Amino acid sequence: MRLARFPTVRGRLLALLVAIALPIACLTALAAVTTYRTVVAAIELSQSRTADDFAVRTRVWHRGALRALVASGSLIAKDGIAGAECGAAVAETLLRIPGYQAVRIVLADGRTCFASVDPALTEASVAALAAQQASLPRSPTRTRIQLPPARFDQVNIGGAERLVTQVRMETDAALREAMLLADPDLLDQVFELGGTSDGVNVALVSRGEAVIMHRREPNPDDLSWLPEADRFPVEDGRWEARSRGGQMRAYAARLVTAPDLYVVASFGNAPERAARMQFLALLIAPILTLILLCLVYLRAIDRHCVHWLRGIEATARARSTEPHARAVIAPDMPSDIRSVAEAFNTMIDEQEVRQRRLQTALDDNRFLVRELHHRVKNSLQVVQSYIGLTKRDYRDEARLALADAETRVHVLSAAYRFTLADGEMQPVRVDLFVEDVVTMITNLIRTRDQWVASRLDTDATLSVDRIIPLGFLVVDVASRVLRSTPGVSLTIIVRDIDETTLEVALEADRDIAPSAPPKMFAGLVAQIEAVQSAQPEGRRLGSWRIRHVS
Structure with missing residues (x-):
């Protein structure tokens, strides 16, 4: 920067200050924007991972239920028992497993083994449900240890909601089909949010957006946090939408089992607000500091430099009307400006001596x-x-x-x-x-x-x-x-x-x-x-x- 372009001392010092403060302000703004974007990205990643976590929990539970169903069905098929004898043994087993309500196993030869601990679940209603579920798409397991394709769903049967796990064995010579009906409360621990949820709400949603399981604090029965839209952008796992309660919220969805069972998580905007406040603090505080520094700097320039220079200038201009005017010399003057003022006063004294001599000579000459x-x-x-x-x-x-x-x-x-x-x-x-x-x-x-x-x-x-x-x-x-x-x-x-x-x-x-x-x-x-x-x-x-x- 060519400071010579500015005619005054104040202008040059101010230009120098701006030349220093402007890059600092730009770097501060860049750092604040980078930090804000990093924090927002971390929040979004945390929200996506939260949905992933609940989806993994749900998949683990379903796969556990599938392994239990496949193991029990294979064992019954190996023993070759069926009918009332099989039903009594399976019923005794169901009584020992809380939440498991009914099991229906079909052997390769067409014989069935049915057991239920809920009177509302009759063999005929369960058989009709099995036929209905058999016509729906399967959900393949995506693990290195392949499990047979299964169907996971929630249905209303016998006047209550039931979790359905159904598997069809295409290559097994002894077992053809097995189905397990369970109480939805078994997923309660899967969707436990903990003591500090920070505005996180989670639900397990099935076909038609029927809510199988959900958690919300402090009111667990409130579903107003769910999004208004009937379809969730599962491919892009995070989005922002208006909730059923009319508020804008952030959502994340993860598919649990294809094609229509997935986890939906909702998040409050407190972290975003905190990130914005942090961004504003990181941006505004340094800029305000620079502005305050500029104001203090200008005040210091005016008080400790320009003020004394203007005093010397005023004295010089007042010489035409006040011949005996002198530049003020104060104890708090900067030493270099005091030196200038003293040199100015000395020059005036010498000028007055010369003027008196010239005036005397002029008077003599006039005489x-x-x-x-x-x-x-x-x-x-x-x-x-x-x-x-x-x-x-x-x-x-x-x-x-x-x-x-x-x-x-x-x-x-x-x-x-x-x-x-x-x-x-x-x-x-x-x-x-x-x-x-x-x-x-x-x-x-x-x-x-x-x-x-x-x-x-x-x-x-x-x-x-x-x-x-x-x-x-x-x-x-x-x-x-x-x-x-x-x-x-x-x-x-x-x-x-x-x-x-x-x-x-x-x-x-x-x-x-x-x-x-x-x-x-x-x-x-x-x-x-x-x-x-x-x-x-x-x-x-x-x-x-x-x-x-x-």
């Missing part, structure tokens, strides 16, 4: 500049006074030349006077400066029959570097006209064109023949950054537009 300008202004006034005194000793052209020079010196003196009016260098108002220049032209250059006026309509200001050449330009044009045209009246017009442009124009009261300006005139126009908007023509002596900052 020197102000003094220099005052000296220049005073010197100009001295020069102007000296020219004025000298002018008294001359007449005609010499006097006019000295007056012209005195006017130009006054332009310089007036410019410095206005720009230093408040003790500091500042822009000069054009209207005040032009008014002063017009007054000086009136006093120094014009004759008695001439007149100089001004029409000022502006609040613009210009720097001293531009106001001086503007004064020179006005004096130059006015001086050339006044010296060449007796009795002329001049008007100096200054007005605003727009917010950033003003226009300076000179007009006479009569048409004046234009004269070529001196070579320095173009330099004055360039220094003012002026653009001539009208050439001298007729009464108009010229106009210039000057851009300024309001």
Whole structure:
């Protein structure tokens, strides 16, 4: 991961935390899902094995009954006894075996041996049952020691349910057929669930889903746990279905003897619920831990890193309004951030020292500049006074030349006077400066029959570097006209064109023949950054537009 993509310290630390926590969360989720699937598979396997266990118990019982029937029938056939003598001997044997109710044996020669300990089981009814069972499919035994195919069933005969075990001997020369009728209660121990069944219910079901034997705790007679469906998916021994009581339950079925005697087991959903809770605990607890870790980590970043960095940033930004602001240095600050804060404060202290030194030097420089300008202004006034005194000793052209020079010196003196009016260098108002220049032209250059006026309509200001050449330009044009045209009246017009442009124009009261300006005139126009908007023509002596900052 390229942490440089994140601009802030907080973002980079958070990205690093996510880069660490995300794989851990994925591995935790994978482990939780794997564990859940393993536990569910173990539960399903346990349920299937439970059904297998009860099926094996039932098969063992039936095979035991089949072996007892085959052994007793073979013994009777070997002795060759039949009729009443045989029945009396077999009846005595039945009395010694609880649960065995009737036996019917048919020898190879057709003679029968019948015995019953239940008066409801007569020889005729048992013979009819034997004929009925003989027409039904056999159940072969699936063991390495083969037993003859037999028929296991439950029937209602003599007003009660009976377990039937019937065998037909196809290859035996002495015994043809044998049948045993037993009490269903003999399977009671086979279906004993034990003290902790954990919601397990088991039943032995025959053709038509008749329940031969079942167990359920705590209510043994309740059959509402059996599935609603009439057919069980015996090939896939486990499934989920709705019970007769309307609840979803897990079932497992195993065929005991073909084709229609099988064990059905039902299981509660407590193990699945426990597995789901375990899955949620394994999944959510680590993720919540990671989230809590992220929150604590972010809190720690904000409190022990970002908080102090923002304090230094706030101090730096407050320097513009609070010159003496310093970064806070607290005892609980991290040492590296404290070092940064101390270096920042040291830098501010050194900066303030440099600023004080610079300010002192600047004040001294301003004082020197102000003094220099005052000296220049005073010197100009001295020069102007000296020219004025000298002018008294001359007449005609010499006097006019000295007056012209005195006017130009006054332009310089007036410019410095206005720009230093408040003790500091500042822009000069054009209207005040032009008014002063017009007054000086009136006093120094014009004759008695001439007149100089001004029409000022502006609040613009210009720097001293531009106001001086503007004064020179006005004096130059006015001086050339006044010296060449007796009795002329001049008007100096200054007005605003727009917010950033003003226009300076000179007009006479009569048409004046234009004269070529001196070579320095173009330099004055360039220094003012002026653009001539009208050439001298007729009464108009010229106009210039000057851009300024309001």
